[in-house]
Amino acid sequence: MRLVAALIAVAAISLLHTLPVAMAVFSLTAIIAVLHRPDRRLWRRLLHVEAFILLLFVTLPFTMAGPTVATFGPLHVSSTGLWRATLIAFKVSTSVLILLVFLGGMEPERLGSTLRALHVPERLSRLFVMTARYVALIRDEARRLTETMRARGFRPRSNRHTWRSYGHLLGMILVRALERAERVEEAMLCRGYAGHYPYSPLPAPRHRDWAAFVLVSGAAILALTVDRL
Secondary structure: OHHHHHHHHHHHHHOOOOHHHHHHHHHHHHHHHHHHOOOHHHHHHHHHHHHHHHHHHHHHHHHOOOOEEEEEOOEEEEHHHHHHHHHHHHHHHHHHHHHHHHHOOOOHHHHHHHHHHOOOOHHHHHHHHHHHHHHHHHHHHHHHHHHHHHHOOOOOOOOHHHHHHHHHHHHHHHHHHHHHHHHHHHHHHHOOOOOOOOOOOOOOOOHHHHHHHHHHHHHHHHHHHHHHO
């Protein structure tokens, strides 16, 4: 239910066209996220997204045609581009917050069972579950390799040696990931894996799950309706 509600909310938010409604939805979602008290790692993930959103404010105001609100030498900041970048920033931030609140603490196995219950193809759901399960292990492997480089006196600088070292690091991470994937495949085959991942059955939705689903979906549809008025 959480996955379906989150997808409906994100789909509705992606269709918003007015900035005031997008700001109001973002404010409400941020309040809910704070009350939910998610893990600090989830907030760091949101900061990573915001770093990419900053690129919109560097490109759109200077590339879209519209009334000029500021001038920096030969560059002109258009109000249309600034409005569009702000709208996209609020929509993306709201969507990420919704996904973090609804799906951030969900186990990969349960998410895979949910995808299969929604008739998502077996290969796609299996790929998603395996990626979500082992991406943390690959991250830990990358951190150990980085610490090994530092222990050997590596100090990142803007020179050819640094970039060559980072290239070797990336290649070693890919090799370690391939080796781990082969070991995981062998272990799965030894345990009788025959092409179908054994998903555990999902519990029946409770009354509060249905209430939360109706509330979130209704709020998303209401915001989209107000946006169209």
